[in-house]
Amino acid sequence: MIRNILITFSLLLFLGLYSFAYVDIVYPSSQNLTINSDIMFFSGNTDSNVKINSNPVKLWENKFFVHTVPLKYGKNVIKITAEKNGKTEEKVYIITRNKLPLNKANPSKNLYKSFSGSILFSKTVKNDSTVRDNPSLAGNRIVDLPKGVNLYFDAKQGNYYKINAQSETSLWIHKSNINNPVEIKTKIKAIVKNINNRSDKHYDYIRFNLSYPVMFTLKQSDNKLKLTLYGIYDEETKNTKNFEYIVDYNSPQLGYDCYYEGNTLIFKKAKLPEIIDDNAPLKGINIFVDAGHGGHEKGTISPERIYEKNINLDIALDLIDLLKASGANVSYSRSHDTKVGLYERVHSAKKNNALISISIHCNSLPYGKNPYEKHGTEVHYYNDNAKILADIINKNIANDLNIKLNGTHKSSFVLTRSTNPVSVLIETAYMINPNEYILLKNGYFRHNIAKSVKKSIEEYILFLRQNKS
Numbered sequence: 001m002i003r004n005i006l007i008t009f010s011l012l013l014f015l016g017l018y019s020f021a022y023v024d025i026v027y028p029s030s031q032n033l034t035i036n037s038d039i040m041f042f043s044g045n046t047d048s049n050v051k052i053n054s055n056p057v058k059l060w061e062n063k064f065f066v067h068t069v070p071l072k073y074g075k076n077v078i079k080i081t082a083e084k085n086g087k088t089e090e091k092v093y094i095i096t097r098n099k100l101p102l103n104k105a106n107p108s109k110n111l112y113k114s115f116s117g118s119i120l121f122s123k124t125v126k127n128d129s130t131v132r133d134n135p136s137l138a139g140n141r142i143v144d145l146p147k148g149v150n151l152y153f154d155a156k157q158g159n160y161y162k163i164n165a166q167s168e169t170s171l172w173i174h175k176s177n178i179n180n181p182v183e184i185k186t187k188i189k190a191i192v193k194n195i196n197n198r199s200d201k202h203y204d205y206i207r208f209n210l211s212y213p214v215m216f217t218l219k220q221s222d223n224k225l226k227l228t229l230y231g232i233y234d235e236e237t238k239n240t241k242n243f244e245y246i247v248d249y250n251s252p253q254l255g256y257d258c259y260y261e262g263n264t265l266i267f268k269k270a271k272l273p274e275i276i277d278d279n280a281p282l283k284g285i286n287i288f289v290d291a292g293h294g295g296h297e298k299g300t301i302s303p304e305r306i307y308e309k310n311i312n313l314d315i316a317l318d319l320i321d322l323l324k325a326s327g328a329n330v331s332y333s334r335s336h337d338t339k340v341g342l343y344e345r346v347h348s349a350k351k352n353n354a355l356i357s358i359s360i361h362c363n364s365l366p367y368g369k370n371p372y373e374k375h376g377t378e379v380h381y382y383n384d385n386a387k388i389l390a391d392i393i394n395k396n397i398a399n400d401l402n403i404k405l406n407g408t409h410k411s412s413f414v415l416t417r418s419t420n421p422v423s424v425l426i427e428t429a430y431m432i433n434p435n436e437y438i439l440l441k442n443g444y445f446r447h448n449i450a451k452s453v454k455k456s457i458e459e460y461i462l463f464l465r466q467n468k469s
C-alpha cells in the first residue's frame with residue numbers, strides 16, 4: 001500500500017516537473033560577460049518553445065539550438081524564454097560589447113637591462129625549456145632546450161634573460177627555466193671533440209661529442225635541417241664562432257629529435273622501414289593515436305551536453321582497430337575515459353618510437369564567432385615535416401565525408417610541436433555547428449572518419465616510399 005502511494009506520488013511529482021518549461025543553456029557558460037564582437041551565440045537544449053529576445057529559436061532534432069544574437073556596443077540584455085503548457089521560464093544574460101578593440105600589450109623597451117663588463121652564467125633546469133625571439137610569451141618559439149644546457153646572458157628584461165649568442169634573432173629564456181644566474185668574468189671554452197654516426201632499427205644518429213652542453217638551434221627548410229651550436233672555440237683559428245651542421249634529407253622529412261646525453265649532443269632522425277608492402281603499407285609502421293582530453297577534461301560541450309572527450313575516444317578506438325588490422329604497431333594515449341597529461345602523451349609517442357602521431361579532436365568556437373559561418377574539417381601541424389600528412393588527411397576527410405574543407409593550419413599545440421614523431425592534430429568537425437554536430441553523433445560517421453584517416457596514413461607512407469632518397 002505504502003509502495004503504491006509512493007509510486008503514485010512519484011509519478012505525480014514527475015509529471016508535475018515534466019510539465020514545467022525548461023531550457024538548459026550550455027554556452028555561454030556565464031550570464032555576464034564582455035566580448036569584443038558584434039555577435040554572440042547561445043547553445044543549449046530544451047523540451048519547450050524557446051525565444052531569445054522575442055525571436056523564435058530554431059530547434060534541431062526538436063531538442064537543441066544554436067542561435068546567434070547581434071550585439072550593439074555597450075550593454076546587451078538578452079532574455080531567453082522557454083514556454084510550455086502555459087508555463088514559462090526566463091533567463092537573462094548581460095553581454096557587454098567593448099567600445100574599443102582590446103589593446104595588445106606591447107612589451108616596453110625601456111625595461112631592458114644590460115650587464116656591462118661581466119657576463120651571467122646559468123644552466124637550464126628542465127627539459128622543454130623554451131627559447132623565444134622576444135622577452136614575452138608572445139615571442140616566437142625558437143627551440144625547446146633540454147635540461148643541463150650551459151647558457152650565458154648579457155641582458156635582462158622583466159622575467160626573461162637574453163642569451164649571449166651570435167644569432168640573427170635575439171634569444172630569450174624565462175627565469176623559471178634556469179638556475180639563478182651567477183656573474184663570471186669569461187666564458188668557458190666550448191669545443192667539438194668529435195662527431196660520429198650510428199644507426200639502429202628506427203633511427204640514424206649523429207653524435208656531437210662536446211666539452212659541455214651548449215646552446216643549439218635547429219632550423220628546418222624544405223629538404224634541409226640546419227643544426228647550429230653556439231659559441232664553439234676553434235682550436236686552429238683560435239676563434240669562437242657558431243658551428244653549423246647541415247643534415248640533407250633529399251626526401252620528405254620524417255621525425256627528428258635533438259637532446260643531450262651527458263656532454264654529447266645527439267641528433268636523431270627517424271627512418272622508414274626498408275621494405276614497404278604495396279598492398280599493406282602500414283605493416284610494421286609504428287603509429288601513435290591520441291584521443292583528445294579525457295577524465296575531468298571534457299573538451300568542448302555540445303548543445304546537448306555530450307562531451308568532446310567521448311566522441312574523440314570513439315573515433316580513436318575505431319582508428320586503433322583499423323590500423324592494427326592493417327598490420328601497424330599501434331600505441332595510444334588512452335583507451336578509456338581517463339585524464340592524461342599533454343606532455344605525457346608526447347613522451348608516450350616518443351617512447352614507442354612512433355613514426356606518426358595522430359591526435360583526434362572535435363572543434364569548438366570562441367564566443368563572438370558565428371557557428372554557421374565558421375565550420376568544417378581542419379588539420380593542425382606545427383613543423384614543416386608534418387604538412388604533407390596534414391594536407392592528405394584534411395583533403396580525404398573533406399572528400400570522404402562530404403564536409404567543408406577548412407584547411408590545414410600551422411598551430412603551436414603541445415601535440416603538434418613535437419618534431420618527432422611527425423605530428424598532426426585533427427579537428428574532425430565543429431561540435432557547435434548543428435549540421436556537423438548531428439553528424440558527429442552518428443556512429444557510422446565517426447567510423448568513416450577513422451577509415452578516412454587510416455587511408456590517409458597509407459597514402460602518406462606510399463608517398464614517403466616513392467620520394468625516398
Ligand SMILES: [Zn+2]
Pocket residue numbers: 292293299300308361362
Ligand atoms: Zn579538443
